Amino acid sequence: MSRSSCMKKERQAILLEKLEHDPFLTDEELSEMFGVSVPTIRLDRLELGIPELRERIKNVAQKNYSKVKSLQVKDIVGELVDITLGQGGISILETNSKMVFEKTRIIQGHYIYSLAESLAIAVIDAHVALVGVANIKYKIPVYAGSKLVAKAEVKKAKDNKFIVWVKISEKNVEVFRGKFILVSLEKI
């Protein structure tokens, strides 16, 4: 076997491992990890039969939507990749150039807010929940093409009131955090 095909086999083996550990790595992130071009990563994925990120996210999200009580699937912004009702969840939004401020190419805040708000509602163990109060902080501007990972944690659930914290990161750097106070309508 030639040296380059040997390297390729090795790279593909590690790539499989990496994606098993974190199925939501982008082709760009993988290309940086291995020091190869994005088209090379795409070819690797093709040869290994690994679908593109969007598909991988959708496949995982599909299994989670049935667990959500408080929202319909169409009302969730981003893809829900993990959820434990009443405790927390994770959703992912791939940003694109339609979401930017035209002048700065920075993602408009309300897309990030919507990702956080709908996740905060989705993790609530109630049939209907609405946001009453939200205190939010945008920490770092986000540009198109970034993959935003939102993590929600239910901090308090008492009677018809819930407190949920949502933190959004890009490449493990926190870009947004918010505290949401929600009210379930069914018990009012």
Next chain:
Amino acid sequence: MSRSSCMKKERQAILLEKLEHDPFLTDEELSEMFGVSVPTIRLDRLELGIPELRERIKNVAQKNYSKVKSLQVKDIVGELVDITLGQGGISILETNSKMVFEKTRIIQGHYIYSLAESLAIAVIDAHVALVGVANIKYKIPVYAGSKLVAKAEVKKAKDNKFIVWVKISEKNVEVFRGKFILVSLEKI
């Protein structure tokens, strides 16, 4: 002249006055004011040559967009019907059934948030501004078809930091309020 045509003339005269005072009254609001049906109001408007609400809002908004420095028109949610840069402004959003939570028919919070956020940015007298922090409160659920009027007031402007309050009402009842702390990028 018959009694009914007399009443109609009178109603149309008052209708003109009402719309001069507040050009953003909906046909539904006018119908309630006069105790006549919505089709009657529409007919009145037709006879008086008054365009429908959407057109009236757009006509007024057109004159305001050129004043905005911090945003492109396409980035503004709702129609900007009044603005004094560095001081405040008013925008209007007509909600529709595409904006609701499927389960409850209540308008999703992030549409209301987006109206507030983009107005808060628009009123800033700077070329580029981003939200840093927002503290918001949803006071009353809003249903599709409602006309939301957002009013923003610049409370503080110092160096590259701005504090803007936004209050959103439906039929003069406050449904949302938010405090936005914004940062202008140009002076950083």
